[in-house]
Amino acid sequence: xxxxxxxxxxxxxxxxxxxxxxxxxxxxxxxxxxxxxxxxxxxxxxxxxxxxxxxxxxxxxxxxxxxxxxxxxxxxxxxxxxxxxxxxxxxxxxxxxxxxxxxxxxxxxxxxxxxxxxxxxxxxxxxxxxxxxxxxxxxxxxxxxxxxxxxxxxxxxxxxxxxxxxxxxxxxxxxxxxxxxxxxxxxxxxxxxxxxxxxxxxxxxxxxxxxxxxxxxxxxxx
Numbered sequence: 504x505x506x507x508x509x510x511x512x513x514x515x516x517x518x519x520x521x522x523x524x525x526x527x528x529x530x531x532x533x534x535x536x537x538x539x540x541x542x543x544x545x546x547x548x549x550x551x552x553x554x555x556x557x558x559x560x561x562x563x564x565x566x567x568x569x570x571x572x573x574x575x576x577x578x579x580x581x582x583x584x585x586x587x588x589x590x591x592x593x594x595x596x597x598x599x600x601x602x603x604x605x606x607x608x609x610x611x612x613x614x615x616x617x618x619x620x621x622x623x624x625x626x627x628x629x630x631x632x633x634x635x636x637x638x639x640x641x642x643x644x645x646x647x648x649x650x651x652x653x654x655x656x657x658x659x660x661x662x663x664x665x666x667x668x669x670x671x672x673x674x675x676x677x678x679x680x681x682x683x684x685x686x687x688x689x690x691x692x693x694x695x696x697x698x699x700x701x702x703x704x705x706x707x708x709x710x711x712x713x714x715x716x717x718x719x720x721x722x723x724x725x
């Protein structure tokens with residue numbers, strides 16, 4: 504589904520600057536301690552959409568800071584507004600292209616990255632744009648701390664298989680792999696039961712959801 508650019512989004516977003524929104528046009532690099540006023544671990548979701556998944560994580564885990572990254576301003580405005588209305592002080596949102604992620608973070612700033620239902624970029628000539636290509640995996644390694652934690656979820660089998668091959672080529676470590684995530688039973692508080700909007704739609708169509716957790720220990724020079 505395509506969303507139109509939010510009308511007057513810059514003015515609307517500015518209301519939340521310094522609260523649940525960080526305007527990167529005003530800074531050259533993210534200062535995590537200043538942004539959150541504490542030293543809690545930071546987890547990112549790249550392509551957070553309306554923020555439903557990340558907002559639920561923030562509600563459940565006040566001892567963790569969360570940052571949602573989304574290029575679509577219409578979606579981001581909705582996420583920022585919701586976080587503000589709920590007075591969540593451990594979640595913020597920014598707008599930028601993930602290809603620039605190492606420009607805004609210092610190495611070790613981030614302890615986990617979530618990728619949920621990323622654009623599959625089906626044409627072969629566009630595969631480098633996939634958020635799980637070796638190019639992007641190398642960028643994530645540059646900002647992650649010693650945990651090197653990446654969690655990826657998709658409905659697209661081709662993209663999932665591509666991701667497994669990219670991780671293998673880099674000699675990254677797979678922690679877990681699920682080929683039909685919701686065919687399993689989990690404890691009620693398991694974060695794997697937190698659904699994104701896309702996930703709800705795909706489950707209604709009875710499509711399998713693929714998920715993996717990896718530790719990015721591999722070679723950045725590939």
